[in-house]
Amino acid sequence: MDPCDERRYIRKRKQVAYERTEPTELIRLLGLPASVTLPDIENYTAKVLLAFGKDDYQSDAFWMACEKLHFECNLARNKDAVIEAFQTKNHDIVVIDYRNPKFIDGEGICKALRNLKSTQFTVIVAVVKRSAIEKEDSNIEPMLNMGFNRVLMETSCLSQCINELLQLYKSDVEPRVQLATAQAVYLALDKSSDVVHITDHNLNLQYLNKTSERFLGYNIKEVKDKPLLDANSVDNKELMVQQLQRGREWEGLISWKRKSGEPLLLSGRVIPAAIPGRSPSHYIFIHESPYMSHDKRLSTSAHLSKNPDLPKTQNNRKGSLDMKSISSDGLRRQSIAKLHNLSIEAPITKVISLITSVQESASPEVIQTLDKVVDILRTTELYSPQLKDDKGKTGDPITSDLMGALLSSGSTVTPITRRSSSDSGSVPRIGLSRTTYKTHNISLQMKELLDTSLLWDFDIFQLEDISGKRPLVYLGMNLMSHFDVSSSLGIEEMILYNWLTIIELNYNAKNSYHTSTHAADVMQATAGFLERERLKQILDPLDEAICLIAAAAHDVDHPGKSSAFLSNSNHELAILYNDLCVLESHHAALAFKLTMSDDRVNIFKSLERDVYKAVRQSVIDMILATEMTRHFEHLAKFVNVFSIKKDDDSPDGGRSSPDTLNWTAPENIALIKRMLIKCADVSNPTRPVQMCVEWAIRIAEEYFNQTDEEKANNLPVVMPLFDRATCSIPKSQIGFMDFIINDMFEAWEEIIGFPQLVVNMKCNYEYWKQLDEMGIQKIQDVILMQHRTPM
Ligand SMILES: Nc1ncnc2c1ncn2[C@@H]1O[C@@H]2COP(=O)(O)O[C@H]2[C@H]1O
Secondary structure (H helix, E strand, C coil): CCHHHCHHHHHCCCCCCCCCCCHHHHHHHCCCCCCCCCCCCCCCCCEEEEECCCCCHHHHHHHHHHHHHCCEEEEECCHHHHHHHHHHHCCCEEEEECCCCCCCCHHHHHHHHHHCHHHHHCEEEEEECHHHHHCCCCCCHHHHHHCCCEEEECCCCHHHHHHHHHHHHHHHHHHHHHHHHHHHHHHHHHHCCCEEEEEECCCEEEEECHHHHHHHCCCHHHHCCCECCCCCCCCCHHHHHHHHHCCCCEEEEEEEECCCCCEEEEEEEEEEECCCCCCCCEEEEEECCCCCCHHHHHHHCHHHHCCCHHHHHHHHCHHHCCHHHHHHHHHHHHHHHHHHHCCCCCHHHHHHHHHHHHHCCCCHHHHHHHHHHHHHHHCCCCCCCCCCHHHHHHCCHHHHHHHHHHHCCCCCCCCCCCCCCCCCCCCCCCCCCCCCCCHHHCCHHHHHHHCCCCCCCCCHHHHHHHCCCCHHHHHHHHHHHHCCHHHHHCCCHHHHHHHHHHHHHCCCCCCCCCCHHHHHHHHHHHHHHHCCHHHHHHCCHHHHHHHHHHHHHCCCCCCCCCHHHHHHCCCHHHHHCCCCCHHHHHHHHHHHHHHHCCCCCCCCCCCCHHHHHHHHHHHHHHHHHCCHHHHHHHHHHHHHHHCCEEECCCCCCEEECCCCCCCCCHHHHHHHHHHHHHHHHCCHHHCCHHHHHHHHHHHHHHHHHHHHHHHHCCCCCCCCCCCCCCCCHHHHHHHHHHHHHHHHHHHHHHHHCCHHHHHHHHHHHHHHHHHHHCCCCCHHHHHHHHHHCCC
């Protein structure tokens, strides 16, 4: 459709349900180049006021354009209404209909608005008739002088109105917002009780605040562009300048001369201001207010006791002293001093001290980079995942959706009714067996299949079929027996069988992905990893048992919805766990609740108290490690500790571990077990392609169901792009592998030596890329292609 032919569409808009258009989609709809970025409407919503005496295509087009851009829009019919609306909302843009004074007095409105002080930062636009502008002798200057910023020719074209508003936003509103912010900053500086001076890079004064004016007696006109400091102002001025030029802050005493000639010594700091990568262009001098820092000055300066004027100055200002903040500040300083006196030092403090000492002799660029490093190290969120800006902004939206949902636990509260979970209720009853578990009860087909249970291409879906959807018990018994778990725990095999049965019964068969087949698959991957020589050397039989148990139970009673969904729907589990690690906490708690519910399922009953404690702690730790919001934290810790040095001369073909690393230290074993279960949990993209595809379909189906339910119940949609009508399965898989899988499996493979993982992973990645290039998106089409793909 010709975008300018949208007039009919606009006229009909009141009957059409309005659909929110995402900015990126809008760019596509409008056919704008991908490089165009829409205003940061997440953070700032522009406010537009339409001054139109009556509705017509023009007011409709602007109204619609505002909706598309997510700008707030108001309409006023006459001068009084415009002034009233403006005084309430202080709009960024006012569009005035200037076509016919019969309907609305455009000139009067513009003048009245400009008479208000608050329109200083407002863009006023006049919409004029085509003929008014197309005339050869047309002259808009009088209108500009009247107070309009822009004169637009009438148009019924929606995209033209959108473009106009966008341009106004970019060229006028944004800079004005920034200007207003800058004014606010100046105001803050003027109101600050600190003495503030700003100089250029030659230390010539550019700005001083009101407190400085009061204390030193100069106003800016008298001293602008004059040197701020004289030779005696600072003890070692050269050193200070050197440090500032290198981009480093300086702290110390500066001796000032008041206009009246009296000296004034102030302690403070000087901060270089620079565009990143450049040398400083300005220096900011901040001195604690002479009245606020009186005590400190007295104690730091011998000069001061000789200066009788200061206490007088302080007395003059006494009314403005904030005694509470002074005393609490004093207390804070005392406690910091106490802390410094204690003989404790956190490793991070040592690291920061080392970096700071390196900065002493570094170049300005290195100093700036190290400053950033120190800033990052000072946060408490060192391992919290943050999507890199470029990926977050320009990456595939499905990937952003998926990563947003996996890596954050955002929630909004709206009630729904689902009740489930045996967490707070009673444990389901099952037919517990007291007889001996007999392996010979299984069919020949099952036996043949289970003979391959340790192979990476083990067919879990065939097991799902032939076990009547009870793969966990069959495979579980096979693997537990292989690793002799009953001996490690000192129990009969029958208890293991009962335990696997009760755990399997508590997986929800109705889910499409999080069923006991997924648990069995994770257990199978776990066994595959435990079989690697490297891990055999590190983990003992009890560790192996812990890994298999954690894998079997890690998603028990998964509702097929994410933790965010549970939080958003006020689910009892979210309430119970305060929206924190909701699902994983539930899986771990329920696993133990079920285990402890009856002696016949209690696989831990023979363990000594302290061994049980350690086993319990480790199983919980592993299950909690499957929580995806901490994915990057776990991965970063693992890579930091186990980063492998490539050494081609080493006897094991280039694989060598850091010499000093104690692989079997408890904290390192814990890291390995966490990474093991994490990799097993999301190992599906490293399986043979047919299985990889089946898992992708199952997880997508589960996500789609969640989106359906969120929409049906009017809940926040956690992953809006996982909508069965529009989602691209290949794109979601490419994104998942790019962000979560590829790096983690490369690192894991390096440690455990399992090339098949990475080979499969790369093949599958290529497969999804091919499907994507072929334009395949929907589940049905992926299934069709799957049937064509050879095993
Ligand atoms: N193939 C996949 N594609 C997209 N997401 C996946 C895939 N496999 C696993 N996941 C997600 O990764 C999560 C790992 O923890 P959960 O099993 O709780 O839930 C899992 C899914 O949300």
